[in-house]
Amino acid sequence: MIKEAFGKGATTEAAIEAAKSELAAPEDADVKFEVLKTAKKKTLGLFGGSLAEVRAYYEVPDEIKKPEPKPVKNQQPAKNEKKAEPKKQEIKKESVSDKKVSSAEEERTVGEASKAAEKYIKSILDGMGVQDAKITSNEDSESVYVQLDCGSDYGYVIGRRGETLDAIQYLTRLVINKGKDNYKRVSINAGNYREKREDTLRELARKNAARVKKYGRNVCLDPMNPYERRIIHTTVQEIEGVDSHSIGSESDRRVVITLAEGFKATNPSNGRGRRGDYRRNDGRSRSKTTEAPSRAPRSDLEGTLYGKIEPKAKEE
Known part of the structure; x- marks a missing residue:
């Protein structure tokens, strides 16, 4: 076996002395x-x-190592002595009572979001002065559904094109999801407004799709929320010869209905220069004009913009 050490110095002699001091070897x-x-x-x-x-x-x-003494073998156990058997791992079975408790806790958790939604919506309606509004709700693992019956105040709660109702729905979604891990969507309906609005949007999509197929010019609709744009896109997909896409951002996002690739307009010479058309000239310009209203707008408070809003019929 070799023992060694290293030393440094300004000269070789100084380095040797430093190495000797570090090695600390015996004199011999x-x-x-x-x-x-x-x-x-x-x-x-x-x-x-x-x-x-x-x-x-x-x-x-x-150094020569001395052989270590061999350990004495243990005596063999007596024949009548039984070997200890390994303990079997006990598997606890979930009792029926535990299952009932867990299901009860799940039900309480599921009902928590709908109760919070009802409480918050009631506070908004009270602040708006809507009296005797009836609020019912239910929920599943992903969404909360709220139904409002407001008597004669439907137009006030719904607002122009559903803007007030959508705002209440948006705020309610923020409130019930605050600080929660499992995000839930919120859908609020006042009477049968959502159904009537969906029918109106589908008819709007079909009417403008027919116009695009006839004249071959793109049609740009008014800004809509994501839910309403989805209805337009779904309806257009069911019509052969037309496509749709969205343009704009945030509150100004809208749907454009176009002629599908490979299809030709049935009467392309007509409809040129009509008001309300969405025009394109190689992507360089576009224009959209709207007519001034010829009469005073209908009152939102009376709900006449949506026809007659009625309480949603109960399923028998």
Whole structure:
């Protein structure tokens, strides 16, 4: 076995002394030295230069290890002594009572969002001065559904094109999902407004799709929320010869109905320059004009913009 140590110094002699001191070999040891690196002087006494490095080592005879005594073998157990059997891992079975408790907790969790939605919507309606409004709700694992029956105040709660109802729905969704891990959608209906609005949008999509197929000119609809745009897109997909896509951003996002690729308009010469058309000229310009209303707008409070809004019929 070889023991070694290293030393550094300004000169080779200094490095040897440092290595000997580090090695601490006995006086009778045959110490040998190996110069690994010689010292270099600094340029102008300021730059560069390096220390000398020396390795000192000597050989030590290996120690002869004495054989360790072999351990005495344990006596064999008596024949009548039984070996300990490994314990079987106990598998706990969920009792019926535990299942009932977990299902009850799940029901409470499911009902929590709908109750919070009802409470918040009632506070909004009270602030709007809507009296005797009836609020019913139900929910599943993904959504909360709320039905409002407002008597003669439907137009006030719904607003122009459902803007007030959509705002209440948006705020309610924020409230019930605040601080929750499982996000839930919220759908609020006042009377049968959602059904009537869906019918109106589908008819609007079919009417403008027929116009595009006839004249071959794109039609750009008014801005809509994502739910209403989805209804338009779904209806257009069912009509052969036309496509649809959305343009704009945020509150100004709207649907454009176009002639499908490979289809030709049935009467392309007519309809040129009509008001309300969405025109394109190689993507360089577009224009949309609207007629000024010829009469005063109908009152939102009376609900006449949507026809007669009635309480949703109960399923028998």
